[in-house]
Amino acid sequence: MQYHFADRMTCAPPSFLGKLFAVSSNPDIISFAGGLPNSSFIDAAGIRDAAIRVFEEEGSVALQYSTTDGYLPLREFISRRYQKRLGLSIPPNQIQIVNGSQQCLDLVAKIFLNKGDPIAMERPGYLGAIEAFSLYEPEFRDVALGPEGPDLTEFGNVIRDFRPKFFYGIPNSQNPSGQTYSDNTRKAIAEILEGTDTIFYEDDAFGELFFDGKPRMPIARLIPDRCILSGSFSKVVAPGMRIGWICSPPEILARFNCAKQAADLHSNFLCQKILARYLESHDLDAHTRTISEAYGRNCHLMCDILDDRFPEGMSHTTPVGGMFMLATLPEGLDSMRLFEEGIKGKVAVLPGTPFYVTGGGQSTIRLNFSSMDEARIIEGMERLAKVVRALL
Ligand SMILES: Cc1ncc(COP(=O)(O)O)c(C=O)c1O
Structure with missing residues (x-):
């Protein structure tokens, strides 16, 4: 039997994740390669x-079919929280619940891409976005990401010359680099972007996880008519509930809603109700503070070990929030080689x-x-330092 898959399946980037999962499920290996919130x-x-x-x-109500846009009290909660945290006025009818922001x-x-359409994103960019977008066969451009955010000259050139349908970015504690835009x-x-036809797709998966507890200004506040937020x-309550959301101008949201309905009718209604109930009686601000402080301690520890215990030439980003950092290896050391040798030394990193x-x-x-x-x-970074030293 030969299976005749759609051409677009050849556009999916080769998945490294299978190999990674096999590695990460081995309890003897300390893995920095995954991306889970702390259980x-x-x-x-x-x-x-x-x-x-x-x-x-x-x-029985919670176990019935429901509407595509999502449970209203949950959308009202998100709307109130935007107002309180970020001074963003987004009414509940401009918010759509989805199966995790990955959806x-x-x-x-x-809804936006025909084959060959131009889109742009950060370099490096979020792997899950690359995988999702690739299936629609766009033409990619990328813009170098530094400690202040995307390189503005490069950004301006890409927007002017390439006219992407959207620029996908993660201004807060980016995945994979940990960088935050100034x-x-x-x-x-x-x-x-003002006066162009390019939308900014602002993925705010980590905006609640600043170690100093201070929110940063969303780009959606500056250009609400050309922003998808x-x-x-997942990162502040529970990823397994698979509940995220999207906000956008009504014209975009109507198309989005249509695509969502065709894809799955609606997100899990039972989980939406449980989450709304949970949020009524728990202090999410206090909870996110606890999480952010703990991640901040872990991050500082990791930075200190990288600075003090690794050979010359190893450098790293210094995140102010989120869950990830990017390290640059000493010259001549290849990340794939480090992955392979790391496994032998019982520590996993993501190339x-x-x-x-x-x-x-x-x-x-x-x-x-x-x-x-x-x-x-500490134990995992000691193992990693040993592997790096041995490879130089
Ligand atoms: C930047 C970014 N966006 C989106 C997601 C998807 O998260 P979820 O679908 O759980 O909301 C992730 C997951 O790690 C992420 O890192």
């Missing part, structure tokens, strides 16, 4: 209590190459600092 901050007992209340009070990547690409960069981006409960749509990344690795405690970070 100890998932309030299973609180979510169970909320679930019990939903089942007792409205079980936005697929559906935004679906306020000036945000303003400059908004100015460059996505968010998620940079899959994060680059136009090639590169051989000298970088992504390190996750959210998923484990300090003792394991």
Whole structure:
């Protein structure tokens, strides 16, 4: 039997993740390669209590079909929180619940992209976005990302010469680099985009995880008519609930809603109700503070070890939030080689190459600092330093 798959399946980047999962499930290996939030901050007992209340009070309603846009009290919660945290006025009818913000990547690409259409993103960029967009066969451009955000000259040139349908970016604690755009960069981006037909797709998966607890200004506040903003409960409540959202101008949201309905009718209604109940009776601000402070401690520890215990030539980004940092290896050391040798030394890192749509990344690795405690970070980084030293 020969299976005749669609041409677009050849556009999916080769998945490195299978190999990675095999490695990460080995308990002897300390893995900095994954990207999980720390399980100890998932309030299973609180979510169970909320679930019990939903089942007792409205079980059969919660188990029925529902509307595509999502459970209204949950959208109202998101709307209120935007106003309170970020001074953003987004009414609930401009918010659509999705199956994790990952679903936005697929559906935004679906409603905007014809084969060969131009889009742009950061270099390095989020692997999950590269995978989602690639299936719609766009033409990619990328813009170098530094400590202040995308290089503005390059950004301006790409927008002017290439006229991408959208620029996909993660201004807060980017994945994989951990970089956060400065306020000036945000303003400059908004100015460059003003008067063009390029949308800024602002993925805010990590905006609640600043170590100093201070929110940064969303680009959506500067150019609301040309911005798609996505968010998620994955990093602050529980990724397994698969609940995220998208906000956009109504004209875009109507098309998005149509694509969402065709894809899955609606996101899991039971989970939406449980989450809404949970949020009614729990202080999400206090919870995100606890998580951010813990991730901040882990991040500083990892930076210190990289600075003090690794050979000359090793450098790294210095995140102010989120879950990841990017390290650049001493000259001559290849990230794939480090991955292979790391496994033998019982430590896993994620090579940079899959994060680059136009090639590169051989000298970088992504390190996750959210998923484990300090003792394991110390042990894992000691193992990694030993492998790096042996390879030089
Ligand atoms: C930048 C970014 N966007 C989106 C997602 C998808 O998250 P979720 O679908 O759980 O909201 C992730 C997951 O790690 C991410 O890192």
